[in-house]
Every structure is written in structure tokens, then in C-alpha cells.
Amino acid sequence: MIEYIRGTLAELTPTYAVVDINGLGYMLNITVPTYSALEGTGVVKLLVHEVIREDAHILYGFLTERERSLFRLLIGVSGVGANIARMILSSLTAPELEGTILAGDSKSLKRVKGIGAKTAERIIVDLKDKIKSDDDTLLVQTVANSEVMDEALAALVMLGFPRPQSVKVLDKIFKENPSIKVEAAIKAALSMM
Numbered sequence: 001m002i003e004y005i006r007g008t009l010a011e012l013t014p015t016y017a018v019v020d021i022n023g024l025g026y027m028l029n030i031t032v033p034t035y036s037a038l039e040g041t042g043v044v045k046l047l048v049h050e051v052i053r054e055d056a057h058i059l060y061g062f063l064t065e066r067e068r069s070l071f072r073l074l075i076g077v078s079g080v081g082a083n084i085a086r087m088i089l090s091s092l093t094a095p096e097l098e099g100t101i102l103a104g105d106s107k108s109l110k111r112v113k114g115i116g117a118k119t120a121e122r123i124i125v126d127l128k129d130k131i132k133s134d135d136d137t138l139l140v141q142t143v144a145n146s147e148v149m150d151e152a153l154a155a156l157v158m159l160g161f162p163r164p165q166s167v168k169v170l171d172k173i174f175k176e177n178p179s180i181k182v183e184a185a186i187k188a189a190l191s192m193m
Contacts (some may be wrong), residue, residue, distance in 0.1 A: 002059065006045040012038055017061060019044060028061030029082075032090040037063050051082055060086065066094045077126045079119050088112050098131050108152060113166055149174055152185040157183075161193055169193060 005028065007021035014035045018025045028046055030038070038044060046061030047068045060082060062068040067089060073083070073084035092100060100108045101124055109120035135139045149170055156166040169189045173180060 002048045002050050004045055005059075005061070006046050007043065009041055009044045010037060017044070017046070019046065019061075026059060028059045029086060030061050031067065031086055033093055034063050034067070049082075058082070064094065070094055070097055073127050073130055074123065077119075077123050079122060084112075084114050084119075087114055101131050103128050104128070148180070148182050148185060151182045152189065154190055154192075155182075155186050159190075162190075165193065183189065 005019050005021065005026050007019040007026070009017060010020040010025055011018035014032055015029065016027055017025050017030050017035070017038060028048065030046075034046075046063065047065060049060040049062070049068055049071060051058040051060070058127055060068075060071065061173060064073065071085050071089060073081075074080050074088060076080055080088075088097065088109070092108065096108075099105075104124050106117065106120040109115050109123060110117060115123075145181065149153070152170055153166055156170075157163050166189065169192050172192075173185055173188050177184075
């Protein structure tokens with residue numbers, strides 16, 4: 001089992017990184033937060049989760065143990081494969097995912113492509129006891145953000161904007177200003193559409 005890979009970053013895309021170690025390139029599937037953190041770096045160290053199948057050996061790379069642990073917890077849930085787990089960790093940061101699970105916020109999980117209502121509920125039920133809350137204020141903030149975002153999203157959809165585009169715009173707004181109010185979020189979204 002490979003624990004980590006350290007080497008020169010040879011190639012970087014939002015979905016994978018190639019790490020060169022003495023002329024041998026290892027392709028690791030990565031999350032969007034890992035991609036953002038790796039941009040502009042030379043020598044990298046990625047923690048690895050290895051999936052060995054009959055037809056392939058696939059490596060997943062993570063910057064932190066926290067993210068890798070969440071990935072491993074997610075793939076342990078029935079119906080959640082490695083690609084879905086990576087999609088979840090690309091849509092929600094590790095602290096956001098932990099807060100979402102602890103709050104029982106299935107709506108935030110359902111926003112992730114490929115996650116339906118049953119899978120979102122299964123993730124929450126299976127992982128709620130396995131996740132520890134480091135920061136209660138983060139949990140409260142995640143729940144509050146979710147409610148404000150849901151209201152803003154409902155308003156934009158009622159105004160005739162497509163749901164996927166609205167979710168994308170609102171995600172950007174809430175990342176820039178987590179404490180934004182509903183009205184301000186709607187106005188900001190309208191100016192971006």
C-alpha cells in the first residue's frame with residue numbers, strides 16, 4: 001500500500017496531478033481544493049489512497065489527512081464510490097462536509113452532482129457518529145448558510161433562472177461572503193447572471 005508520494009509536479013489539472021519521481025510519473029486523481037492548493041508549486045507531497053481493481057490501479061491524492069480520512073469514510077458508505085466521494089470533496093471542503101453531516105443537512109449533499117436524496121441521507125446516517133466536531137461555530141454557520149442559500153436559490157428559480165446556473169453563482173457568492181443575507185445574495189446573483 002502506498003502511503004504518500006513526494007516528487008516534482010509534472011502536470012496539474014482540476015481532476016488529476018502527475019508527480020514525477022526520478023523519471024517515473026504517477027497520476028493521482030485529486031479534488032478541486034487540492035488542485036487550488038497545488039497551483040504554482042514545484043515539489044509536492046500527496047497522501048495516497050490506492051484502489052486496486054481487476055482492470056486498473058487508481059491513485060487518489062490528498063494534501064491533508066483530514067481530507068483523505070473523509071474520502072475513506074465516504075467510500076465506506078453503500079452506494080458511494082471513489083468518484084462520487086471525490087465529487088463531494090470537490091464541492092464541499094473537509095470542514096464544510098463535516099459540518100453538513102453533523103447538522104444532518106441533506107440538502108447541501110443533494111446539490112452535489114450524482115447524489116440523490118437516499119444517498120445523502122445514507123451518508124448522514126452512516127457517518128454522523130464517525131465525525132467529530134472540532135468547531136461548533138462552524139457547524140452553526142454551515143446550517144445558517146444552508147438555509148439562506150436555499151431561500152436565495154428558491155427565489156432565483158422562481159424568477160426563471162436555471163437551477164444549476166443559480167447554484168453555481170450562489171456557491172461563489174457564499175464562498176466570498178459566508179454571512180451574506182438572503183436579499184443581498186439574490187441581488188448579487190442577479191448582477192452575475
